[in-house]
Amino acid sequence: MQIVNDLKKLPPIWDQDQEVHDVFMDDGYDQNKVGYWGNVDGQKTLIGFKYATSAQMGRVFSSMNSSGSGIYDVDGMSYTVSEYVENEVSRNKGFAYSEFKGALIHHGLKLAGFSGKKVALSTTLPIGYYYKNGVADIEYISKVRDALQKPFTSADGSDLASIVPNMHTIQPESVCAFLAYVLRDDDAEEFEDINGSFCVCDIGGNTTDISVLVPGDEITINHNLSGSRHIGVLNIKDTLKGFLQQKFQVTNIPPAEVNRALTTGVFHFMNKANDVSDLVQSSLIMTAKRLMNYIDELVGDYSLNYIMFSGGGAQLLKTALRDVYKGAITTDTPEFDNLAGLALAKSL
Template structure:
């Protein structure tokens, strides 16, 4: 009897390492009928802080060293002023690799050999219409750089091999490929006739990709990235709450995130209604997104549909509801289920169903290796 293929291949994990949140997908739990997710805010402070950092499995930890820098994970400590991830080359930074390693460990992947799939925004993944090998290799090298935990805590995952994909392309893979590897018939039929646009509302950026018919290529002149993200929306809400209640400083980001979800803000122990502030900021954010969509898609009448994904999509759904997306595109609109995880799911599906078994082989690994992909899929 032959060996089970899974015994010979690395475990696949898709990690959408965004500016606001690290979302991970570890696969489909067939017995429970659900996806296995990890969700960690992209929040850390420089240096070592005296904080209680307890992971989900009960082990203390949360401080890390990489090269000559040290970071303390700030998820759960709302009053810590964390580093702003909206820096140039965040994807290549020690901060990014620390946050990714922490997230993987906290997902229960300590000492687990992985084939890790991550992503890049459209404008960083592509250069002159083709995958930017230099940028992709630099991202691979960044996550291959060692990170060490300081103090007690679970071991870190072993990132043996890597793949990198455009984030919006990952979201399309998520829509097209089901958890068992079969194609979704409606999406397959749709893309066989017309291009499909993907709008990824992220923390720092908004990405647009237009997938060509039969998934043959990307229409590069209709695709792109703009620095309009939900972190700007949160900044605006914070500034207006500060002004409305005459505070000395902007409230901590976790409190603003809660205010956007609940439309309530706790001040001196009492709840205040901030629904009007939150909704106004959300509509202004959507107006900026709409301008970018029009600049790339025009009226979009030549597309079969537009798919909306990302943490920004989830946030707008909670604030304004699905009808708000009619202001962005008047044609057929598809909103991904659990849209904040669409990229991570698509990365897992790419690593599981698109990448060859040889690429994910455990044997003869050597140094962590990279893979990159075009958007073409075999039926």
């Protein structure tokens, strides 16, 4: 997978005239990750990129040319998607079938260049949402799928992508991360190298998924040792935002500024770059401790051969987690594990 950080440099779609295009989305509470097959110097290449999951009801911004870019309408309501709006996305199961999510997904498809094109979408759900009493919750999954068939329009007048209903597949997140590891380099024989229980801890924006899996002829999930809890990157950001508000005596800090402080350790305020690395570290430690308590509660005394950390939280907390969980596995790009797994699942 080729990860692109500058969205102005996204490669063109492979085979532009194809009737239906495969698009993969790990759509979370903090960031959406998008994957598609792009044309890189004549080679069909899986492209991955991310954008902030930040949306607010109403038309919050207007551009100088009044184009309405980033604003989406549905059923008489407008939604603004921008990293500079106060995020009103609900942090519960209802997010997965909300109009907020619909606007965010159409925004991602638009960024990738799929305006006016038909797409076969693959998306994810936390494992605690995907399963109910050990079996796939078909009613909930169908509700999530049906919500994306609402008639969204773009305020700038551009066509939006058409999500083909019977081609929209949904996968549990931590299982996708597992596939990304055991089928790395497209080598299906890697399944044979996994002996014993494999725990995947997928630390997302608002939920941490823990799944204990045993590979074989098919993937077996131990549901007694699997589940989801509301711990994730947003906890880190909420804590950091509170620290910043207290230190600088300011109430409204845009999500983009909190994210910048988290990734750089610098908070720009009143034309000054302020070192806040100590506040960042304290925010990371607080969430890491909550996360470790959850892991210990669910699988603490269970004999595991492998534990893998994936998701955006794994990227931020990898130092703290590796200090406690010796021999833990992480890929080079843990926040894109689910995306890679979705693409692999489509090819199986």
